[in-house]
Amino acid sequence: MAAETRLRRVEPIMGTVFSFDVRGAGPRATAALEDATAWLHHMDEVFSTYRPDSQISRLAAGTLALSACSPDVWEVLRLCEAAERRSDGWFSARYAGAFDPTGLVKGWAVERAAAMLSSAGADAVCVNGGGDVQVHGGRWRIGVTDPLRKGGLVTVVQAEGELAVATSGPAERGCHIVDPHTGRPPAAPLASLTVICRTLTDADAYATAGYAMGDRARPWLESLPGTRSFAITADGAAWTTGEQR
Amino acid sequence: MNAPSSRPLRRVLLSTLTTVGGVLLLLGLKPHVTTGAAGAVTQSAAPFPTPSASGTSPTGGSSSASGTRTVEGDTVQTRYGPVQLKITLRAGKISAVSAVQLPDQNPRDQEIDNFAVPQLTQEALAAQSANIDTVSGATYTSQGYIQSLQSALDKAGG
Numbered sequence: 001m002a003a004e005t006r007l008r009r010v011e012p013i014m015g016t017v018f019s020f021d022v023r024g025a026g027p028r029a030t031a032a033l034e035d036a037t038a039w040l041h042h043m044d045e046v047f048s049t050y051r052p053d054s055q056i057s058r059l060a061a062g063t064l065a066l067s068a069c070s071p072d073v074w075e076v077l078r079l080c081e082a083a084e085r086r087s088d089g090w091f092s093a094r095y096a097g098a099f100d101p102t103g104l105v106k107g108w109a110v111e112r113a114a115a116m117l118s119s120a121g122a123d124a125v126c127v128n129g130g131g132d133v134q135v136h137g138g139r140w141r142i143g144v145t146d147p148l149r150k151g152g153l154v155t156v157v158q159a160e161g162e163l164a165v166a167t168s169g170p171a172e173r174g175c176h177i178v179d180p181h182t183g184r185p186p187a188a189p190l191a192s193l194t195v196i197c198r199t200l201t202d203a204d205a206y207a208t209a210g211y212a213m214g215d216r217a218r219p220w221l222e223s224l225p226g227t228r229s230f231a232i233t234a235d236g237a238a239w240t241t242g243e244q245r
Numbered sequence: 246m247n248a249p250s251s252r253p254l255r256r257v258l259l260s261t262l263t264t265v266g267g268v269l270l271l272l273g274l275k276p277h278v279t280t281g282a283a284g285a286v287t288q289s290a291a292p293f294p295t296p297s298a299s300g301t302s303p304t305g306g307s308s309s310a311s312g313t314r315t316v317e318g319d320t321v322q323t324r325y326g327p328v329q330l331k332i333t334l335r336a337g338k339i340s341a342v343s344a345v346q347l348p349d350q351n352p353r354d355q356e357i358d359n360f361a362v363p364q365l366t367q368e369a370l371a372a373q374s375a376n377i378d379t380v381s382g383a384t385y386t387s388q389g390y391i392q393s394l395q396s397a398l399d400k401a402g403g
Contacts (some may be wrong), residue, residue: 008399008402010399012387015386015387016384016385016386016387016390017385017387017390017395017396019379019395019398019399021378021379021402106384126378126379128379128380128381128395130384130385130390131380131381131382131383131384131385131395132381132384133379133380133381140378140379141377141378141379142377142378142379142380142381143377143379143380143381143394144380144381144382145380145381145382145383145394147382147383151394153377153380156377157381165381166381167381167382167383168383169382169383170383192382192383194381
């Protein structure tokens with residue numbers, strides 16, 4: 001056995017739990033894991049809509065100029081605009097008036113954290129932020145939970161290289177994703193929608209937008225390049241889009 | 246960032262995933278396939294070893310003068326129905342994996358097969374571990390995490 005280190009870390013961030021799994025980590029990657037978790041906590045402070053003193057709260061309240069915000073806020077704003085454009089407005093960071101990028105921040109943050117670890121020389125990196133997964137290098141088996149049967153899986157994604165898997169579904173308590181055009185839950189809601197593509201910023205935003213679309217998401221998802229999706233409908237049927245191997 | 250009020254888009258949900266029974270059934274596919282294939286590769290002159298677990302039929306195979314051989318894996322019961330894979334060996338190496346038997350009881354099963362079986366087929370070729378490393382699902386809260394499958398995986402990983 002080579003002198004490889006495998007690092008695992010579980011960290012509560014952004015109201016959920018992040019799980020890190022890093023293989024082939026040297027001293028640099030070990031240090032990078034500390035840096036990545038610290039950075040994630042910092043992003044939680046910057047983007048939290050529940051902290052009145054966060055940059056995002058002050059930006060929304062008009063007490064902080066965008067130019068005074070951190071470049072991370074600029075980047076997320078730009079990514080939100082891109083996601084809104086590519087989803088014909090189905091992804092929106094502006095529903096209910098104020099700028100609220102919550103729907104994008106977690107996926108983006110997970111993607112960035114995984115990239116930090118990978119660029120620090122780790123052979124294989126898996127970061128799971130509350131059920132949204134970004135991997136870099138190595139081979140990973142990512143189970144997708146069955147929305148209708150607790151403890152079950154509906155499929156397993158075998159990932160190699162850089163891949164992201166994001167799943168959107170209904171909350172146990174009330175609705176969490178709404179149609180930005182109506183402010184109501186999706187008209188024909190899916191039980192869950194999983195989107196697989198290269199980066200988690202895109203996968204997460206596409207899963208959110210597609211879930212808001214409900215059954216209408218299928219042709220849109222089919223049109224997205226380099227993207228596969230897997231949906232379970234409310235009555236337990238399944239459909240997929242994207243290239244099948 | 247996760248309280249239930251001012252969150253237009255991605256309010257949280259959470260799935261409480263308590264048991265891993267269904268998972269294990271799904272994962273049960275692979276060990277049978279690799280056991281049969283690996284045995285065939287390393288013991289080409291001997292009968293194929295019979296896996297000791299719960300497969301329902303013995304492995305079988307055929308060979309040709311060109312050195313190409315096919316091996317049928319055990320039929321494995323999954324939550325979607327029986328699955329059986331056929332492995333083609335060329336010069337002692339796995340060159341193809343195809344499905345002999347797939348569940349087809351209802352449209353949902355077929356749809357799932359279209360997605361899941363190619364993944365499993367590739368896994369057989371890659372001969373990877375049967376375990377999943379992580380889980381994607383609707384976002385859990387910090388509380389929901391405690392009962393999640395991901396939590397169980399994190400604990401198992403040490």
